[in-house]
Amino acid sequence: MAKISSTAGNVGSFGRYVILVLFSISALIPGYIMLTGALKTQEEFLSSPWSLPPHPTMTAFSTAISAGLPGWFVNTLVITAGSVAGVMVLAALAGWGFAYWRFRGRETLLGLIVSLMVVPPVVLLIPLFQFGAQLGWISTFRILIIIYVGLMLPFSIYLLANFFSAIPNSLLEAAQIDGASTVTIFRRIVLPLSGPPIATLVVVNILWAWNELLLALVFLQDPEKHTLMVGVASFRGRYSLDVPTVMAGMTLVTVPLVIAYLFGQRYFIQGLTAGGVKGE
Amino acid sequence: MTEVTTRTGRGNPPSAGRGRSQRGMWHAALWIGPAMVVMLFVFAYALVQLFTQSFKYQGEWTGWDNFRIVLTDPLFHTALAHNCELLLCVPVLIALALMLAIVLAETIKGHTWFRGVLFFPYILPVTVVGVVLGQLLTLNGAFNTALRDVGLNVLAQDWLGDPAIALWTMGGVIVWKEVGFGVVLFLARILSLPAETYEAASLDGAGFWRKHWSITLPQMTGVIAFYAVTEAIVMVSWVFNYVYIMTNGQGGPGDSTVVTELYIYRMAFADHSIELAAAAAVVLFALTLVLVVAFFRLQRKSLLAVVGE
């Protein structure tokens, strides 16, 4: 990795740090307001939003939790786990299918699949909702999981197809000569080698599923099935007069992501840039 | 050099012959099939249903009626116009991300920390961002209070309550959240460029601007194009959450933040006009096809290089 050596001298260096610090502050401001706001009372927040909480109190957090957060958390876990597991399995299989076999229209099909990332989810919302209604699957987890899997597949297939194609021919040919079937090759050679991209993809997909709002809002009508995002979205209306509780809710919803981010920063960044850096 | 691998004779077991590709297709279908089924359902089925419904009213065929109504609806025009205005934020995104990436690439001390912080907004849920920033940006909210405290009263606008600037405020929030993605994207590209070129240029006396203008930028066209198209897609197809959260689903003040996704959503769920919503959705989809083609073209190049032909 080549880092451009800083030859510009101390003046340029100062300018650089000013820019970086300014933008870093702006990146962290909402988090700061959110966290400090959650520890204040309504009056404290309204009178001095920027100060550190004078008498930190956990009242807001307990209100937020009693509003249903634990239930929402479980629902989000179920949906996220289910959809990420589903997409990983299907994408790995499909990715290998694209990488291993040559067939007519392969790259066209792959290109088409990748282009599906462009479709606005609201466009799919209405017909899928009606279909779900006919089946009686509204407010079930399964319909949402299926849709999430569908939406996450294009990028996942693309990423894995890319990576699988890069596995050296020699390894595969050696296995073939030994008489291994395709399935065995896949299991014994390809998958073990694919640790990093799979980890990356898992992280990226968890992020996507966790943060999704519109589809969850529409498909999960039953309050007992609400996810974290749907729950806190209604927070704002329900607690419009109690900003600390809203902030506490926001904080609680973000904490798992922050923890994941701190541990998996590398994977996040790798995964999301994989599609673009190779576009050269 | 970069990591593009060359693929030769990929996927053909040693005894490859012309007949191989036939059997290849069948096998491939088995592996790809399950994923295709899900995607066919979620995308193809939904799109076909959408198309059919847009030509009906309460179960009966009505031809182009729904489209006529939607396409002559001033509110729909407004919504489309607003999406176009949001597209104007893409160059801003690119410029900001480039600047930050270049600055970051030249920084060694604290590099990882800064990169981590700058990327952080990107992983936050839009819901959280919308609620917290919405709270900050009220006329007498934290942001304006701070501005007034340092004497910058004239800058303390009614960010979300003034119809003239509400949409730009929304754009600003989106930029705030999305710039981190561009930063790491561009950074990865810059860092993969060989150091020797830069050193040679410095020896030749090239300054900061010259270096990046002549060396960095030309090498970045591909990744900039990728980022531009990706963010354009966001501005057209993925801004519903921001508007829904920050304007209570109203698209206000007035109509100033109504975007096409919101138009469709309200037509379907608030106005009980599901056929009109379908027609509007078809129009939106058709318009995004332009972006689809652009994205497809961009990816095809790299796909061809990697998947091998």
Next chain:
Amino acid sequence: MRRTIRATALLGVAALALAACSSGSGTDTASSAAPTASASPTSTEPVTLTMSWWGDQEAPGAQKWLTAAITAYQAAHPNITIKETLQTTDGLIPNFEAAAAAKTPLDIQYFWGGIYAQQPGWNGNITPISDLLPADEIAHYTNAQMEDSYQGKVWVAPWYVNPSFPVLVNKDLLAKNGLTVPANWADFLKTCDTLSAKGITTIAGGVKDGWFGGWLYSILGAQSVSSQKQVLDAVVGNAKFTDPALADWWTRLQESQQHKCWNNDINSQELYQAQQLFVDGKAAMTVTAGPDAPNFATKAGGPSKIEVIAMPAWSDGPLAGKIASSSQTLGVVSWSQHKAEAAAFLMFLHSADQLQAWYDMTGSLPADDRFDLTQVTDPIKKALFSYGTDNVPYLENFIPAQLDSDAVFKNVQLVLKGTETGAQAAADMQAQMERLRTTDRNMVSNFTNWASSQ
């Protein structure tokens, strides 16, 4: 390129095949399920009733009342279980629309009165309560006839009365600035001039979430019309929203903005947030929901400091200077599997004990003329309740809901921001109405029918 076309065609064919296999082409939005009573109310099969409602936001105590009522009812009818969900203001209608489209299990739904019950009825989502309960029972329900009737049927059962809308005045704050409670519009504007010169907010409001716009439309706009029929005429096209009787109120609204009557952040505050300014003593007046007014008055200092008035009159029309009456309602949805049981529960909510409990727990007026008014001694409540029973129509309930959100909410925001004049707002409202007549193809016939039953 050829390959792309072929692949796309393949996908397309597969998709069509898939679609052809699926049953039907979407839900019937127009048909209303024929009401079939699935079981008589005296059957002992276990029945679960699902209820989706709103109201604790404007009538605090409603949740407690409902919980108690459900407990009592379940005790008396052991085979019946009732599940209730309180919706958010923004979510009430979208969630109902989604439930209607998906026919998710639902029996009892809350509707704001007037158009908010009529439109779902026209869309086939309500089984008229007059099909399920005796006429002489419904005759006791306040405003059922005025707001919720259509071609001889009554859609929904009024639940509680919402005097729409009282203006709360902080007499102390006015007195401190040498002012008295404004007697009419001219007075009101002078009050605004005096107070704004001192940097004090005369009247607090919040229009970011839109709803307050509808309130203003009614309390200002009703003053120049003779009855709700005039509004219905404009909807149908026999009159225009630019006619002076329907348009002049926009200019009054503009005047209030020009005289700096409102809090300066009215466009970035939501309805309930802005009302806090009044409670905190930072504004001299505010508008509150009828059921909640006594609570606000108490929180802000009690009847000695606070007075409840109707919006200052700017015209001498028959509805000026009065507080309108509207009832919030509960209805039985058309796809309910237990209509008879649902209706029985609704009737239970109108029993004498429940009416009394409602008043005791919320301090607001139940929508039933059998409630004993003589027990009310609090002056603020007495005033409110008297308005609540005098049948003055609440105008927002007589325009299409889409017109409300697309024209009223939006233009109120713009006029209060100062970016639009009253005349422009009225013109836009007329334009929106004309647009709505094309996007909602049944609107004219529905409203014509409704007008003829008035």
